[in-house]
Amino acid sequence: MVRIPFLLCWMLFSSLTMLAQSATKPLMGIVYKRETAYNLKITTNRGLILGVEKGKLRTYDLTTFYHLSLGEIHHPKEVRQSAPPQTRYRSFVYGKQNSLFALRAGWGKKKYFSEKAKVKGVAVGMSYSLGPTLGLLKPYYLALTRFNPDNPLNYSIRFEKYTENNADVFLSNSRILGAAPFTKGLSEIGLLPGANASLAFQLDWGAFDQRVRALQIGVMLDAFPKNAPILVGERNAPLFLNFFANLQFGKRS
Numbered sequence: 001m002v003r004i005p006f007l008l009c010w011m012l013f014s015s016l017t018m019l020a021q022s023a024t025k026p027l028m029g030i031v032y033k034r035e036t037a038y039n040l041k042i043t044t045n046r047g048l049i050l051g052v053e054k055g056k057l058r059t060y061d062l063t064t065f066y067h068l069s070l071g072e073i074h075h076p077k078e079v080r081q082s083a084p085p086q087t088r089y090r091s092f093v094y095g096k097q098n099s100l101f102a103l104r105a106g107w108g109k110k111k112y113f114s115e116k117a118k119v120k121g122v123a124v125g126m127s128y129s130l131g132p133t134l135g136l137l138k139p140y141y142l143a144l145t146r147f148n149p150d151n152p153l154n155y156s157i158r159f160e161k162y163t164e165n166n167a168d169v170f171l172s173n174s175r176i177l178g179a180a181p182f183t184k185g186l187s188e189i190g191l192l193p194g195a196n197a198s199l200a201f202q203l204d205w206g207a208f209d210q211r212v213r214a215l216q217i218g219v220m221l222d223a224f225p226k227n228a229p230i231l232v233g234e235r236n237a238p239l240f241l242n243f244f245a246n247l248q249f250g251k252r253s
Contacts, residue, residue, distance in 0.1 A: 033057055034057065034252065035056075035212055036054055036250045036251060036252075036253075037055070037212045038050075038052055038053075038248070039247070040246065044242045044243045045074045045075075047073060047242065049071030050071065052067065054066055061111060061112040061113075065108055066105070066108075067129060068103075070103050071101070072099060072100065072102070077234050079093065080093050081093070084177060092178050096140040096230065096231055097231060098139055099230075100192070100228050101136040101138065102135055102136070103135075103136065104131065105131045106130055110125060113126075122204065124204075125201075127199075127216065127218075130197050132196070133193070133195055133196045133223075136191065137229070138185050139185040141161050141184040141185050142160060142178070142179060143158075144157070144159075144170065144177065145157060145177060146175075159184050162232055192226075192228060194224035194225065196220065196222050198219065198244075199219055200218025200244075202215075203215045211249075213249055214248040215245065215247060216246040219241065219242070219244070221240070221241050222239070222242075223238060228240075
């Protein structure tokens with residue numbers, strides 16, 4: 001655990017040093033002025049993030065950009081279970097109280113190490129971004145079996161979210177038939193504002209071509225002012241630190 005803060009500090013210091021040095025360089029070798037990239041990001045907590053990034057080329061090796069993305073944040077102890085085979089319901093996460101979706105925005109800079117890949121080859125660089133996050137807490141509904149106390153053979157199936165009053169049924173595997181349809185709970189979404197930051201190494205195939213083709217490997221942090229209630233009976237936290245791989249594709253103009 002000690003290595004992660006050290007790695008973050010080293011990456012941040014290196015990227016900020018390069019970006020500060022590039023601010024004094026004259027404009028040179030710029031063929032394109034703007035770029036648009038679409039992001040497909042996979043995180044270590046099994047999250048999938050889709051987004052778009054708009055950039056402005058300041059020099060041949062420096063780009064400033066802003067981004068917008070949407071993805072789900074999972075609790076590290078989430079375990080997905082299969083629904084009983086005789087039911088028509090989806091697989092479910094036991095003990096899940098809310099799904100947390102993150103709408104992220106941010107501004108950042110991307111700096112290439114050198115211009116040696118200006119014609120052909122892979123350009124290597126670093127990037128960082130900072131910005132706000134809007135957390136969307138969607139109640140997680142399960143299909144639960146409810147028995148008639150006067151006639152145990154008579155039962156009904158109800159879609160229910162977790163409450164203290166139904167905890168004994170919601171947390172009973174023998175009563176769970178599976179997850180309710182995704183649309184259940186959309187009208188009850190709560191907001192949890194926060195912030196995000198990321199730092200990444202960048203591998204760009206044809207960094208100075210019209211097409212954007214890049215791979216980012218980095219670390220990202222989502223921070224909220226209070227614990228995000230995702231799982232019942234587990235420790236929920238306000239901070240989510242993840243490593244990620246991000247595939248970028250788009251064009252420059």
